[in-house]
Amino acid sequence: MTTAHAAGSVPVMLDLRAHRRVPASADGYVELWQRLEPVLLGVDPRSGPRIRLDFGDEGEVGVWFLSPATAPVPFSADTPFSVRGVLEPPRVRYPCDTCRAAGATVYAPFLCAGCGTKERPGRVCDAHAVFLDGGLRASCARHVPVCDCGRPARAWCGGPRCRSGRAWCEQHLRPHPGDSSVLYCADCHTDRFPACERQGCQATGHIRCEHRLLGDSRACGRRVCAEHVTRWQIYGSRSRGLALCGRHQGVLRGSAPEDLVALIVAGTAARSETRRGPRTGGRRAAFLPRLGIVRHIFINTCNRVLDMGTVDGLFVGLQQDLRRRGKGGGHLVETALRLLDEQAAARREDVQRFRDSHEEGRGHFARLRTLLQQSGRHELADAVTFSDYRRKSNILFVRVPPELRSRFIGTQGAVVKELRTRLGINIQLERE
Ligand SMILES: [Zn+2]
Ligand SMILES: [Zn+2]
Ligand SMILES: [Zn+2]
Ligand SMILES: [Zn+2]
Ligand SMILES: [Zn+2]
Ligand SMILES: [Zn+2]
Incomplete structure (x- = not known):
């Protein structure tokens, strides 16, 4: 017989911490006790206050006699037990x-x-x-x-x-x-880690080709490593030029000036758009190059010497062409038009300054020719042509056909040196 707190009952505590099937309800506990009680009756509480009963796969049940000295000996079927407490295994909230x-x-x-x-x-x-x-x-x-x-x-x-x-x-x-x-x-x-487009190159092509036409939805994008990239120095020697892949670098040489202007404008407009993007924050805005640089691009890239008015005319022509395309040209065209508008004042200034200095340069050039004729170098005098004059650095650029260059320069530069001294200006031959 088991009662909760019957007087004269044997007080026990159940230790279920090593038991795998801890009852989840009162009925479960009654059932457990019914299995436990017959085993308990054969136990002598004086042999120790705590005993452990083996329940096989279900583990053990511990019984603690809380007052062994007062327990009747031996237990009988009539001995009342009272369960004073149960020690349960810690509840695992997140079991494996x-x-x-x-x-x-x-x-x-x-x-x-x-x-x-x-x-x-x-x-x-x-x-x-x-x-x-x-x-x-x-x-x-x-x-x-x-x-x-x-x-x-x-x-x-x-x-x-x-x-x-x-x-x-x-x-x-x-x-x-x-x-x-x-x-x-x-x-x-x-x-x-994109591969560099150059065959056999093991380096990572971190740089994307920036070649883009105004009608293109995106740039070429071919990947090139730092060693194999061509920087088209359209922003002067101190700024990073447009990155070009091998193929597009090759295309430049055969391009007409108006195509090069379109490439410069498209490339700069594309840069200006990425710089305005949220990721590049405070980077410097992109600007179209000054006409003097563009003029030299033509000389170096496609071997064409144009005067500043003609170079300006190429930008004006492109501007008009883009205006005709209007909104339908897409956002790159809009950006290009904005850049061309911003560049307009600088272009006028460049043309004017060029004209002034050109006149001065033409004067120097005429004297150069006269000097050549006076010294009997008629062939040179006829062949040399005016290229450019930089007033600030006082340099006259001239062009001389390749077969006459060594005669123009003279032994150890003697001829050109003498011309420099007599004209009071620096004379340089354009690279051919
Ligand atoms: Zn596990
Ligand atoms: Zn799993
Ligand atoms: Zn796999
Ligand atoms: Zn992945
Ligand atoms: Zn490479
Ligand atoms: Zn490319």
Whole structure:
């Protein structure tokens, strides 16, 4: 007989901390006691205040006699017991699903999406958790992520496409060029470390070709490494020129001046747009180059010597052409028109200054010719042509046919030196 607090009853405490099937209800406890009581009757409480009863697969049940000295000896079927308390195993709020399948309740600090149900997320304990390289997401062994090819994944890809959200197998991972412990899937690897377009080059093509026409929706974009990129120095020697791939560098040489102007304007407009973007914040705005630079671009790139008015005319012509296209030309055309408007005042200034200095330069050039004729160098006098005059640096640029260059320069530069001294200006031959 068992009563809760009957006088003269034997007070006991149940220790269920090592028991695997702790009753979840009052009925469950009655049932447990009914299995326990017959075993308990054969026990002598004086042999020790705490005994442990073996319940096989269900573990043990401990019984603590709280007052062994007053217990009747031996117990009989009539001995009343009163259960004063129960020690239960600590409640595990997040049990491991893998352990639970084996009948154990173990705290699981990690989530396994595969073990989860609609009602609750799956859990996995320290011992059963599997982590792949490149991420902190766990799973149980059964739910290790699978690569696209069906093999178990080895690492998460932290590349720009996967962002640690996709895992790949050994065969489909490629190491970071500088740190083999960091792995990427093939696509992300190509995005992050694109090959240089130059055949056989092992370097990463970090630079994109900026070649773009005003009607193109995007630039060429071919990837080139720092060594193989061509910088088209349209912004002067101190600013980084437009990056060009091998193919587009080759195209420049055969281009007409009006095509080069269109390329300069399109490339600068594209730069101006990326610089206005949110990612580049405070970078300097892009400006179209001054006419003097453009004029020299023509000389160096397509071997054409144009006067400043003609160079200006190319920009004006493009501006009118773009205005005709209007809104239909797209945002790059709008940006180009804005840049051309902003450049207009500087262009007028450049043309005027060029005219002034040109007149002065023409004067120097006429004297140069006279000097050549006076010294009997008639062939040179007829062949030399005026190219440019820079008033600020006092340099007269002339062009001399290749076969006459050495005569114009003279032995150890004697001829040109004498001309310099007599004219009081510096004379330079244009590169041919
Ligand atoms: Zn576990
Ligand atoms: Zn799982
Ligand atoms: Zn990836
Ligand atoms: Zn794979
Ligand atoms: Zn390269
Ligand atoms: Zn290109």
